[in-house]
Amino acid sequence: MADLTNEPTVASASNNPLSRKLNKILETRLDSDKELLEALKALSNFFTENSLRNRRNLRSDIEKRSLAINEEFLEAFQVVKEQLDGVYSDVQAMNECCQDMANRLKAAKANTHHLISQTTSLHNESQKLQVKEQVAHAFLDKFQLKPEEVKILRGTRDGALQPEFFKALARVKQIHSDCKILLRTNHQTAGLEIMESMALHQESAYERLYRWTQNQCRLVTQDTPDVSPLLCQAMEALQDRPVLLNAVVRGFKRNAPFLTRGGPNGTPRPIELHSHDPLRYVGDMLAWLHQTSASEKEYLQSLLKNCSATSFQMDEVLGHITEGVCTPFKVRVEQVLVSEQDPVILYKLDNLLKFYHHTISQIIIPDAALMVTVAEIQDLSHRMFFNSLTGHANKLLDKVELPPSDLGATASLTQTLQLLRDVLACHDASVVPVDDKRQDYKQILACVIDPLLQMCSMSASRLSAVDMAAYMVNCIHMMNSTLALYEFTDTRLEMLNAQTDAHVDTLVSEQATYILNRVGLAQMYGILQQHRIDHGALSSVPGLDELAIKSAVNKFDSYLAQPDSLTLPQCNVILSASIREITKKRSVELVCEAYTQIYKAIMNPSNGYKDGPGIVPRTPEQVVHLLM
Amino acid sequence: MAAGPYNYSYIFKYIIIGDMGVGKSCLLHQFTEKKFMADCPHTIGVEFGTRIIEVASQKIKLQIWDTAGQERFRAVTRSYYRGAAGALMVYDITRRSTYNHLSSWLTDARNLTNPNTVIFLIGNKCDLDAQRDVTYEEAKQFAEENGLMFLECSAKTGENVEDAFLDTAKKIYQNIQDGSLDLNAAESGVQHKPATPRSPINTDQPQNKEGCAC
Numbered sequence: 001m002a003d004l005t006n007e008p009t010v011a012s013a014s015n016n017p018l019s020r021k022l023n024k025i026l027e028t029r030l031d032s033d034k035e036l037l038e039a040l041k042a043l044s045n046f047f048t049e050n051s052l053r054n055r056r057n058l059r060s061d062i063e064k065r066s067l068a069i070n071e072e073f074l075e076a077f078q079v080v081k082e083q084l085d086g087v088y089s090d091v092q093a094m095n096e097c098c099q100d101m102a103n104r105l106k107a108a109k110a111n112t113h114h115l116i117s118q119t120t121s122l123h124n125e126s127q128k129l130q131v132k133e134q135v136a137h138a139f140l141d142k143f144q145l146k147p148e149e150v151k152i153l154r155g156t157r158d159g160a161l162q163p164e165f166f167k168a169l170a171r172v173k174q175i176h177s178d179c180k181i182l183l184r185t186n187h188q189t190a191g192l193e194i195m196e197s198m199a200l201h202q203e204s205a206y207e208r209l210y211r212w213t214q215n216q217c218r219l220v221t222q223d224t225p226d227v228s229p230l231l232c233q234a235m236e237a238l239q240d241r242p243v244l245l246n247a248v249v250r251g252f253k254r255n256a257p258f259l260t261r262g263g264p265n266g267t268p269r270p271i272e273l274h275s276h277d278p279l280r281y282v283g284d285m286l287a288w289l290h291q292t293s294a295s296e297k298e299y300l301q302s303l304l305k306n307c308s309a310t311s312f313q314m315d316e317v318l319g320h321i322t323e324g325v326c327t328p329f330k331v332r333v334e335q336v337l338v339s340e341q342d343p344v345i346l347y348k349l350d351n352l353l354k355f356y357h358h359t360i361s362q363i364i365i366p367d368a369a370l371m372v373t374v375a376e377i378q379d380l381s382h383r384m385f386f387n388s389l390t391g392h393a394n395k396l397l398d399k400v401e402l403p404p405s406d407l408g409a410t411a412s413l414t415q416t417l418q419l420l421r422d423v424l425a426c427h428d429a430s431v432v433p434v435d436d437k438r439q440d441y442k443q444i445l446a447c448v449i450d451p452l453l454q455m456c457s458m459s460a461s462r463l464s465a466v467d468m469a470a471y472m473v474n475c476i477h478m479m480n481s482t483l484a485l486y487e488f489t490d491t492r493l494e495m496l497n498a499q500t501d502a503h504v505d506t507l508v509s510e511q512a513t514y515i516l517n518r519v520g521l522a523q524m525y526g527i528l529q530q531h532r533i534d535h536g537a538l539s540s541v542p543g544l545d546e547l548a549i550k551s552a553v554n555k556f557d558s559y560l561a562q563p564d565s566l567t568l569p570q571c572n573v574i575l576s577a578s579i580r581e582i583t584k585k586r587s588v589e590l591v592c593e594a595y596t597q598i599y600k601a602i603m604n605p606s607n608g609y610k611d612g613p614g615i616v617p618r619t620p621e622q623v624v625h626l627l628m
Numbered sequence: 629m630a631a632g633p634y635n636y637s638y639i640f641k642y643i644i645i646g647d648m649g650v651g652k653s654c655l656l657h658q659f660t661e662k663k664f665m666a667d668c669p670h671t672i673g674v675e676f677g678t679r680i681i682e683v684a685s686q687k688i689k690l691q692i693w694d695t696a697g698q699e700r701f702r703a704v705t706r707s708y709y710r711g712a713a714g715a716l717m718v719y720d721i722t723r724r725s726t727y728n729h730l731s732s733w734l735t736d737a738r739n740l741t742n743p744n745t746v747i748f749l750i751g752n753k754c755d756l757d758a759q760r761d762v763t764y765e766e767a768k769q770f771a772e773e774n775g776l777m778f779l780e781c782s783a784k785t786g787e788n789v790e791d792a793f794l795d796t797a798k799k800i801y802q803n804i805q806d807g808s809l810d811l812n813a814a815e816s817g818v819q820h821k822p823a824t825p826r827s828p829i830n831t832d833q834p835q836n837k838e839g840c841a842c
Contacts (some may be wrong), residue, residue, distance in 0.1 A: 271710075279703060287674075287707030294676055295639075295691065355704065359673050 143175055143182075143194050145201065153205045161212045166233050169209070172201045173240070209234055210244045217248055235304050246317070278336045279348055285329060286356040289322075289370065293363045296321055319368025326373040333377045337384045343392060344422045346385040353378035354432045386447055392419065393451035400458045407471040407573045409478045410459065413452060417482045420448050424486045441488040449479060449492060453499075469506040470570035476500050477576045500579065507571060507583050512590035515566045519559050520552040525594045528601050537608030538601055549602065549615050556595070557618070560626045563588070588627045596620040636680050636687035640800055640818055642793070643708055643741075645733050646718035647726040648697035651752040654783035655718065656694045659793050664784045671696040673704050681794060683801045690793065709740035713809075713818045714748065714796040719767075721751045721780060722759040727767065734774060744809045746799045750792050751780040 030036060046061065047054060054061075145153070149168040155161070176198040182191030213234045238245040271284045297318055304314060333353075340346050357374045364371050393416075401410040409417075423444060427437055456475040460468040480496050483489040516522035524544055531538055538544050559566055567584070574580040599620050603612045618626075644652045653675070657665040660677040676693045693712070695705035709715070715737045719726040730749070737747055749771045751762065764780060771778035777795060781788040800818065803809040809818065 280707075283703060284707045284710065287704070288710070290674070291641075291676075291693065291708065291711075298678065298691075352704070355673060 169205050213248045315365040322370040326369050343388040347423050347426050350381040350385050389447045396455045403471045438488045445492050466510045466570045469503040473503045474575045508586040511587035519555040539608035592624050636689040638688045640713045642692040642714040643712040644694045644716045650718045650720040650726050651783045652718050658783045658789045683797050713800050714746045716748050718750045721762050722756050724761040727762045747776050748796045749776040749778040754780040755782040755785045
């Protein structure tokens with residue numbers, strides 16, 4: 001420990017290890033060295049007595065104590081060690097255990113791997129199947145009928161039809177059309193099969209529908225005014241099968257009970273009871289047809305209100321419905337027409353038929369059987385009418401009457417004209433369009449007037465020219481005055497007037513000649529007209545000497561005093577005052593003309609008459625003044 | 629079948645008669661279209677219109693035949709009286725001549741329709757009161773003497789037009805209910821559909837029909 005020998009050399013103390021050590025000891029601060037303090041404290045526990053023995057034994061004591069402590073320590077650690085060993089072995093065991101478990105798990109895992117993959121695949125498969133199932137369900141929903149739908153389509157035994165039927169039918173139709181999409185994809189087989197089965201369903205359903213509808217129609221058309229909506233629906237559905245629809249709709253044809261059935265207590269009486277009155281009979285039938293057609297059309301409209309007009313020609317159907325009445329109607333009217341002789345009645349019937357043809361054609365199309373029938377009958381009536389007229393005219397020509405002594409109209413002419421008046425008068429009460437009227441008039445006039453004229457000419461054939469002219473003028477005048485009252489006779493009237501003019505010309509020249517003959521101027525006038533200057537003076541021509549002329553002029557003077565005395569009797573019997581006047585005036589004009597020429601010739605000095613004014617005292621102006 | 633709602637239960641046939649120019653076509657037009665037709669042309673022969681009305685909660689379809697008043701059509705229009713359930717006889721209150729001709733129209737109507745036909749006298753143009761030529765009382769008396777129903781109407785303003793047509797229908801319906809109008813007779817002018825009972829007594833009959841219809 002402390003080496004006291006190094007103390008003196010302080011200078012070298014720092015280099016001297018001993019001094020260094022000493023220094024170190026000196027510098028040691030005991031109170032700050034805890035370890036030392038602790039050690040000292042511990043030492044104080046057992047070193048209670050500072051004795052030599054003790055000091056000598058200190059070391060061994062300390063060592064002994066240290067040994068004891070170490071032994072103690074060892075003992076204690078022994079226990080710890082043992083315990084740790086225990087723990088260790090436990091952990092070991094655990095480790096083994098875990099190892100084992102791990103191994104076993106590994107093995108198990110290895111074993112179940114296959115199972116798991118199998119399960120997974122199965123699971124996937126099941127999912128796929130589920131999807132497929134859904135698809136299949138959807139497919140079936142879309143492309144198959146439900147059992148109850150099939151049942152509805154098949155129907156019950158009594159054949160009744162539920163409203164659901166149409167829904168089912170619509171579905172069948174929908175499926176059928178949807179199949180076309182299938183055909184476009186690669187599901188053609190399925191598509192075809194479904195289509196086929198749907199087609200079968202459809203066919204049988206339509207057939208059922210057809211039967212039912214037909215039955216309904218039969219029941220419904222008897223007396224019922226209206227149609228059930230179900231029937232309308234049926235009609236609508238049947239639109240897809242125009243053939244069936246046509247068959248159904250054509251199924252109801254009306255008969256003609258109207259003819260024999262009257263009202264209650266017999267008023268009004270049945271139409272057929274009026275068959276003695278052709279106009280009423282035919283008119284009533286036609287009116288009935290008109291009213292019935294209108295009602296039928298309404299009925300049909302309500303029946304087919306759901307059907308589009310394009311797919312279904314209602315007019316055509318209406319034509320078919322009314323077909324049934326054609327024959328009974330035709331037979332009856334034909335009978336009437338054939339047994340009717342009176343042209344007036346026939347013409348009235350003709351007009352009536354024409355009117356109704358027009359009226360009913362507003363409801364029914366022209367090529368429908370009924371309209372064709374009415375047109376045929378109308379045509380027949382037309383022909384019958386003209387037959388009758390022609391027959392009448394032929395009779396006239398067969399038995400030509402001689403003209404009466406007064407050269408007036410014969411009885412047959414008067415009668416025929418009366419008939420013509422009656423016929424033409426029908427038109428005033430009739431209702432046919434103006435064009436028809438014009439055409440009819442033309443034909444009627446041709447049918448009556450031409451034979452009449454012919455008859456008149458024939459009856460006049462044995463008369464003298466003057467008689468004939470007067471007679472013809474009279475006859476034509478009668479016709480003229482009859483026709484003048486009616487429209488569309490202008491051309492006829494013109495023709496008749498021309499004929500009258502021709503006959504009047506004859507009368508005029510005859511009358512003038514007669515007057516000149518009677519006064520003796522005719523011959524002179526004739527010579528005068530043929531005379532030319534180079535023949536020499538007129539006074540030297542035989543018959544034209546002053547004396548002869550003077551006596552003729554004297555006679556002419558007496559005529560001038562009494563002009564009517566020389567009028568032809570034929571001119572007096574002319575019925576028309578105006579024609580009579582014209583004839584007179586024109587003949588007088590001719591006479592004046594002749595006189596003027598004679599007067600001029602005589603006054604002409606070159607003709608060698610010495611006393612011109614003495615021979616012809618009156619100037620032509622005076623003559624004209626007297627005569628006119 | 630019975631469940632289906634029918635549009636109407638009866639069809640009544642009407643005829644409108646009267647002198648030319650009294651406004652027959654205008655009445656019809658006013659009734660069916662609810663409009664006044666100015667410058668209405670002369671009717672050629674006959675024309676017709678329909679309308680569905682309701683009487684005693686029964687739907688009734690009126691089928692109305694409008695005849696021409698012109699004399700030349702008389703022969704034609706006479707054929708249309710047959711089977712009319714109602715006849716509307718129209719005169720013009722401003723023209724006495726049309727009133728004076730009523731008796732001839734009435735004779736026609738009586739002779740050509742059935743005894744149950746309801747005849748309704750209509751004095752038209754009552755909007756022209758200033759030009760009135762026939763008094764209401766006079767016409768009313770004529771109607772009473774002849775057992776006719778009577779109203780004055782105006783096709784122009786529509787006054788009473790509806791009533792004239794409806795009252796006629798009510799009367800006809802009443803006749804059916806009374807049993808005085810036999811629907812089974814032809815020419816009764818009434819058509820009936822069998823699915824609805826026409827009267828309590830007859831109920832079984834339509835049901836039978838219905839049974840066989842199904």
